[in-house]
Amino acid sequence: MPTFLPLRTFGKTRLRVTPLCIGCAPLGNMPEAFSYEVAEDQALATLRACFQAPINFLDTAASYGNGESERRIGLVLGELGGVPHGYFIASKADRDFKTGDFSGDQIKRSVERSLMLLGVEKIPIMHLHDPEHAPFEKIMAKGGAVDVLTQFKDQGVIGHIGLAGGPTELMMRYLDEGMFEAVITHNRYTLINRAAEPLLDKATKIGIAILNAAPYGSGILAKGPDAYPRYAYQEADALTLDRVRKMDDICKKHKVPLAAAALQFSMRDPRITSTIIGLSKAERLQQTIELAHTPIPNAVWPLLDAVGFSTEDPEANRWK
Numbered sequence: 001m002p003t004f005l006p007l008r009t010f011g012k013t014r015l016r017v018t019p020l021c022i023g024c025a026p027l028g029n030m031p032e033a034f035s036y037e038v039a040e041d042q043a044l045a046t047l048r049a050c051f052q053a054p055i056n057f058l059d060t061a062a063s064y065g066n067g068e069s070e071r072r073i074g075l076v077l078g079e080l081g082g083v084p085h086g087y088f089i090a091s092k093a094d095r096d097f098k099t100g101d102f103s104g105d106q107i108k109r110s111v112e113r114s115l116m117l118l119g120v121e122k123i124p125i126m127h128l129h130d131p132e133h134a135p136f137e138k139i140m141a142k143g144g145a146v147d148v149l150t151q152f153k154d155q156g157v158i159g160h161i162g163l164a165g166g167p168t169e170l171m172m173r174y175l176d177e178g179m180f181e182a183v184i185t186h187n188r189y190t191l192i193n194r195a196a197e198p199l200l201d202k203a204t205k206i207g208i209a210i211l212n213a214a215p216y217g218s219g220i221l222a223k224g225p226d227a228y229p230r231y232a233y234q235e236a237d238a239l240t241l242d243r244v245r246k247m248d249d250i251c252k253k254h255k256v257p258l259a260a261a262a263l264q265f266s267m268r269d270p271r272i273t274s275t276i277i278g279l280s281k282a283e284r285l286q287q288t289i290e291l292a293h294t295p296i297p298n299a300v301w302p303l304l305d306a307v308g309f310s311t312e313d314p315e316a317n318r319w320k
């Protein structure tokens, strides 16, 4: 077992996780989200490297590649004889992408398929995934999605129930229900979008684990605005591209990779338990550790803030 990065308590639970978490969405081969393919061999090599890295936490979802991310993780767990000691895998229960079904029955099927693909009998963390795709009242109804997750928890199949999704206001409404032990926000707390500020404050007040996903805005802040002109799984608008270019220039002047600033923007925030980064190549693990430890002069942060950032929902038009 590698020596992990310093561990943090996962909200009010007894789990201890690293400040970095490997996001396994790209490993599920999702060209519609990332605009490139990830072959199985490459994904398996990356996953083998994950279990050698000082990061003890992996994040996936039933919907990533419609089970392909979980299936690939399951293959590597099979090689390793199960989840290695000290590691945690979190997944997410999903709607049926063909029919939009977000019923309790669908969530039951989703959880059961996740366990089967991962090759595990129980899972420490299962999030309710993207509840913005169904009415709040339906998700919270007796026999609905959250009720089914709670039943799995009562049976010991799920350790802790988390909430993972987009629109900040809606996420806060769910947190008011009091049963979520973790929250994932994504693409909404980065150098160029800070829509999740109130959610971070609220979740901190409640004391649950806070996971900040997609600190690179799905890639642009790691690969740069020319190599990857997309933000939050869509073409980036002109203002976003302009801001990223300006931030890149500031970073270059201070000899800091833009990716280091993007990653550490999240990691240095005391409210955030762990930052979830997506990757699909084995060499990314070492690069990520280096980016997390790159010295960044204090003077850089106010300069980056001064470029400006959005507080609008970055996916407001994505599903229309």
Ligand SMILES: NC(=O)c1ccc[n+]([C@@H]2O[C@H](COP(=O)([O-])OP(=O)(O)OC[C@H]3O[C@@H](n4cnc5c(N)ncnc54)[C@H](OP(=O)(O)O)[C@@H]3O)[C@@H](O)[C@H]2O)c1
Binding pocket: 022, 023, 024, 025, 026, 034, 059, 060, 092, 129, 130, 164, 165, 166, 184, 186, 187, 213, 214, 215, 216, 217, 218, 219, 222, 223, 259, 276, 277, 278, 279, 280, 281, 284, 287, 288, 291
């Ligand atoms: N609703 C939700 O709960 C939700 C939503 C979004 C994301 N998430 C989770 O959070 C994770 C992170 O989000 P994300 O993957 O969408 O976006 P992200 O972490 O902002 O960016 C991922 C992209 O960054 C690239 N990258 C990573 N490290 C790099 C490096 N050192 N140099 C150059 N490029 C680098 C990856 O490229 P390569 O593929 O080339 O390595 C990938 O294209 C997801 O994988 C998922 O697990 C959850």
